[in-house]
Amino acid sequence: MTLSLVHLTAHRKAIASLPVAQAEAKLIALWLEGKAESSIISYRRYTRRFLDFLDKPLKKVTYEDLVEYAADFGGNAENTKRIYIAAAKSLISFAHKIGYLPFNVGMALKLGELPDVINERYLDEADIKLLVRAASKHLEQAKTPKRQYTALRNLLIIKLLYQAGLRASEICDLTWGDLTPRGESGQVYVRKAKGSKNRTILIKQKLWSELMEFKASAHPTSAVFPSQKGGHLDRQNLHPIVKAIALEAGLSELVSAHWLRHAHGSHAIERGTNPVLVKETLGHANLAITDRYLKARPNDSSALNLMDL
Structure with missing residues (x-):
């Protein structure tokens, strides 16, 4: 989803005055806007797992949270893990782009170089x-x-x-x-x-x-x-x-x-x-x-x- 300056400003205003829970629900809805219905169903599933793991507002997400999230997929196929992590990174990137997050912490986590958390x-x-x-x-x-x-x-x-x-x-x-x-x-x-x-x-x-x-x-x-x-x-x-x-x-x-x-x-x-x-x-x-x-x-x-x- 390519955002113009007008869109960025409108999205930022749309969530700025809302309580955290409503703001993040609105944020996710804006992120999913324009995607195919089948994709929306899948992305909601990916997002639900990430937010359940995070167990705190998205506004407080850290790089360490993402690393721990990646480590939580130990029993899943590699492709499944990458799909879920890519979705989390995309959501974080969108939140940063519209000004909801001050930093895009997902940029530091490369899908091809997932850290060895335990070591x-x-x-x-x-x-x-x-x-x-x-x-x-x-x-x-x-x-x-x-x-x-x-x-x-x-x-x-x-x-x-x-x-x-x-x-x-x-x-x-x-x-x-x-x-x-x-x-x-x-x-x-x-x-x-x-x-x-x-x-x-x-x-x-x-x-x-x-x-x-x-x-x-x-x-x-x-x-x-x-x-x-x-x-x-x-x-x-x-x-x-x-x-x-x-x-x-x-x-x-x-x-x-x-x-x-x-x-x-x-x-x-x-x-x-x-x-x-x-x-x-x-x-x-x-x-x-x-x-x-x-x-x-x-x-x-x-x-x-x-x-x-």
């Missing part, structure tokens, strides 16, 4: 310990009850992201009713995960005890990790928390909640966990997605059996 964003076990140590240091230095509560919340977020392998949206949506005792420990019930697949994750005793102490007398419907204003912590507010702790730990500023999820998968595979169990814990749609962890971090290679040079 590029790998945290080893020592890195995880550095993150926990940095978050613990914040807790030790907190002077007021409010700051102590926030620092403890952030420490438990880091621990649970890693140990349960949760997605950012999943940890933000947790209520205390989703956590139930299991012997001396407990489990987390993840509701409405991606692909409408609920799952239950067992929690080790030490972390469970820390979570229960943090819970105190909170109501079952209360958020496990509330925001400063009360209610559930928003996904877009989770990333700055993880980033600040990562920087304090001396790690990359690019570290996000999803890096901890990747770390869970990689470390579990490296420690000999059955890939099927890793698949069920992480909520992957199929084993091909989980298999990326094994291929990215193999425990053996024929190269090790060759002579030294």
